[in-house]
Amino acid sequence: MLFNSIDFAVFLPIVFILYWFVIKKNLKLQNLLIVVASYVFYSWWDWRFLSLIVFSTIVDYTVGFKLKNEENQSKRKLLLWASIVVNLGFLGVFKYYNFFLDSLYHVIPGLQVVLGFNSIEIILPVGISFYTFQTLSYTIDVYKRKLEPTSDFIAFAAFVSFFPQLVAGPIERATNLLPQFFHKRTFNYAKFVDGMRQILWGLFKKIVVADNCAEFANQIFNNSAEMNGSTLIFGALFFAFQIYGDFSGYSDIAIGTSRLFGFNLMQNFAFPYFSRDIAEFWRRWHISLSTWFRDYLYIPIGGSRGGTLMKVRNTFIIFIVSGFWHGANWTFIIWGALNAIFFLPLLLTNNNRNNLRIVAQDRYLPTFKESFHMLITFALTVFAWVFFRAENLGHAFDYIKGILTSENFFNVIPTSWGGRLLSDFAFSLLNIVLLIVVEWFGRDKQYGIEFLFGIKYRIVRWSLYILLILYIIVFAGGSQDFIYFQF
Amino acid sequence: MLEGLRILFIFNFETNMKRFIVDIVIFSIILYVVTLCLDKVVSTGLRRSETTLFYNLTKINQGKLNADLIVNGSSKALVQVDPFIIDSILGINSYNLALDGTPFIPQKAQYEFYRLKNTKPKIIIQIVSNGTLRSLNKGFKNSIKFAPYLNIPEVKELMKLTGSFNCLDYSVPMVKYSGKPFEIITGMLSFLNVQIFKVQDSRGYFPKDKSWPTNANEGIESSLKENGMTDFDYTQLVQEFTSSDSVSVQNFERFLAKCETEEIIVFLVYPPIHAEGFNTILNVDYYNRIAHKYNACFLDYSRDSLLVFNKKYFYNSQHLNVDGATIFTKKLAEDINARINNDLNN
Structure with missing residues (x-):
């Protein structure tokens, strides 16, 4: 369902009226309505891929719940990796399978004959890159003990599938959005x-x-x-x-x-x-993705600490991964690399926060x-x-x-x-x-x-x-x- | 029960919500009134507009045409049938109502509108070809010209068959003009009696003073580009143009039946197609049969040897240039004249 469609113009007032005027006193029902509305919103595009969202939701809810009582560090790490593998696995298959296969065959001619796999027609589930990153932020934050895991499955499902930002962001952090599902919402005119x-x-x-x-x-x-x-x-x-x-x-x-x-x-x-300057541009463009990469990729691999070589490496990694996030095409990778090249002089001369x-x-x-x-x-x-x-x-x-x-x-x-x-x-x-x-x-x-x-x-x-x-x-x-x- | 609803929907709300409901209702009413007024201004203006796009419908609406003979058709009529030549040979008053790039249903809508506002014609030349009865679910070129007349039931009913307007276009003010700033400005200026891009009265005839290009598809290709279409696929285009549609066929036959009842003489005319485009000539047998059924006359010039083997009369395989059009119209008018005289003598 597109925001600029008649369907949405009908859908939104219906959900709004039910939400504020019919079940306004019951927080749990409001959250349930959000889940149902979000699933309807998503199914309008293709109901088959709703199963991916539901599966991601169940996996990350379970991982979060288990992390709560798990003190053994290696088991905690295993749980985190389970969530990462499942979420990025979906992304990898639906978004990058053909790209990797074609690139591999291009680099190693003859491999196609040996392996016998061919590229396949894959429909990319809309919004998969957005909700995958959003739900990953939850497990990572719970793993790092920055966030208390929730036992309220409905609230968690609403957080993962919240329809206004489900298919194209902003990619919300669990620390910001999830707690809002637990507080009573009051109708505020302003x-x-x-x-x-x-x-x-x-x-x-x-x-x-x-x-x-x-x-x-x-x-x-x-x-x-x-x-x-x-x-x-x-x-x-x-x-x-x-x-x-x-x-x-x-x-x-x-x-x-x-x-x-x-x-x-x-x-x-x-x-x-x-x-x-480009550094300022990246503080102002697609902020939710830039900060996601900063917090969950750039800083963990060292950020701007370390020697010049380390800084250059980290900068290229974050920009190229960001480019690759957009799509499985070399054009996006070069786009990311170009931005890294524009950004580096500012970083190396300490002018990136001017x-x-x-x-x-x-x-x-x-x-x-x-x-x-x-x-x-x-x-x-x-x-x-x-x-x-x-x-x-x-x-x-x-x-x-x-x-x-x-x-x-x-x-x-x-x-x-x-x-x-x-x-x-x-x-x-x-x-x-x-x-x-x-x-x-x-x-x-x-x-x-x-x-x-x-x-x-x-x-x-x-x-x-x-x-x-x-x-x-x-x-x-x-x-x-x-x-x-x-x- | 009503009382219950009132309690549920009004009196049980917090002050905040009441304020919101009142504001949203007032704002919606004001917005509706403003858009309605603007819609009236633009529609009234466009019904007076004399730009190329709106000229014919404006004249029809003013009831100023009242022609003895009208020409219906698409671009093949627009650029090929000269009313001045017809008048000089038949000694009557004729007008070319061709709608560029359209199949039959929009032509019928325009004709119905013509009949509402003008006197009955004695003769109709209906130009037919491979695209006349094509399917119309994706709308048609320049459909915006009908927007000011969607309040007329005859026009509205036929427009519904074309897929050019959706339910909001018919019911919400200004939506039908959405994304058409040029037409909106034209309408507003015209409302103030300021006519921009006023067209010379050529009785609906717009000949092309062009010669045959090096690439046979070039004419169509450049026309598509002018209309913002870039993914040019000639085969698909031909397929789309030639597929007959049952709704169009039904409407076409109803039109012929009505003309027969009203004793209007109808000439179905298949115009010349250059030899390189012979494979695009379609439905000739159908037109012949249907003309016979409804007491009309079918004149087939599609392979007329006078013109079709000479590229100097065409600017692409489907259309005659001004020189070809002059020769063709003269021949057509003479043939019609002969038929009418023959019928009178019999």
Whole structure:
């Protein structure tokens, strides 16, 4: 079920009414409703893969429960590994089986004949990378005794399958989300309005910005060989805003929806395109995944401690694994490696924590230096996105070559584009400008239009909401799937 | 019981919830009223619009056409049948109502609308081809032109068969214009009597002054790209265009039956197809049979030797250019004239 679908527009109010108006006094029933609603939400896509979620839930609940009373360290470790093997095993089979097999056969020709295995058609269960990491955080935290394991199976199942963030995050930590299932939720008007507002902004980013940019990003990337240099640059720019609008829009809708049910999820995007260096970008982009890797991978393997060689190794490991998490394709691995290369100079010169505060704090506009740094960081990010978006490495290199060697570089609009595409192109740019302007003024908040809450007069606030809704209706792009569903 | 419901749903709520319910109801009402007003403005404006897309329907709605002869069809009618030539030969008033890229059902919707607002035509030239009766579950090109007229039952019923609009388009204001900023702006300006991109009155005829390209599919390919379609698969496209659909066939026959009842002379015309596209000529026997059944006349020019072996008259295998269209329309008008005179003499 997509957030921007009629199905969800019907589903959400039904669950909301049952949750707050019918079983509002019973916490256990509310949790049970969340589990049922989440399973329905997931089954809407493919009910067969629901069994994976249920199985993961049972395994991790059991492991957590056993860890509670187990003092023997080797047995504790065994339990932890059981959880890791089961969860990553599913991920490995569904997401990486074909990639590893094909890569192996490529490296060792003739092995295919010996082994007799071939790549198989595997449907990737939507959201598997997200809920696997979320449930892993539980067993790891329980193992490390950072979290008391729960004996409430329903609450745990609700934590694993919580529908607003089930299929595309934010990847919540058990330490943050799980305890919220044990506290009585009270209907809070301000929180509810805040949730609705964040959903509205998420819909704007997804339906208006991402879906319109997708049209041109797809058009340009799919026909890159025929495009001029400047058009290819626009293609990469459109993709940069497509993926930002798509994923951060999804996160905003997920966080806003959670608020409607009385839950607080972590911020997943903090205006990353206003970053002044790559380190800051990675503190602001897909925060839930970056911090997951930081806490459960980077720090355990040594982090930024140790010698230069160790730092370089750890940096490459975390970025390449992060790239690989996105998909079984060399393009994602190179995308991760590129970000490691951009990040390393900052780490090695101890400049990776220079920009911890938001840009131009207490000022309306950035300084020239800040603008220059933002521009460079954005350019590096867009360059890396080319690898992320390309079909394969050859396509990515051809795309970049096309930018550098195009004969009619400044001829932005291809001759095959008619008048209609031209006006859509202009409207897409207008939407991007609107997004940048609004987010600039809201950059010290959790999401773009949170600042509207500060407007004293209700009539002004409501008028702005209505204007935004009308804007979404008028400028809605063609419906596209959420990009991160494929991860 | 009603009292129980009231207690459950209103009086038992905390102040917070009551406030929420009241606010959400008020906000929804305001939003509905605003979108309804905007919908009215845009629809009214588009019903006056004189851009290429809306011109024909605007004229139909104003009841200003009242032609003796109308031409129905898709692009094969739009670029190939010149009403001025027909008028000069038949001495009547004709109009080309072709809808580019559409099969029969949208053409029928437009015709039904025409009949509601204009006088009955004496003659109809219905251009037919391989795609006339194709399935329509994915919608059709430029379906937005019908959006301002979805309140008209005859149009609405036929549009439901096309899959171009969903239930929200019919029931929620502005949804049918969602994602169409250009049309919305056009409608708003037109509402204020500001006409942008006003089209010259060519009686619905839009000839193509183009020559045959090096690649036979190029014409279709570039047209698809203009419409944002990139994954070009000619075989699939041909398949999609040529598969007949029972709903379309049913509607086509109903149309012919109604014309017969109303004593409108119908000419089913299969236009010339270049020799390289002979394998795309389909359903000729069907058109012949059905014309006979409903007392219409079938004129088959699909393999007409005057035009079909000469590329200088075509810009792709399916469409004549302006030179070919002039020759074809002249021949068509003369043939119609001869048939009518023959019928009168008999």
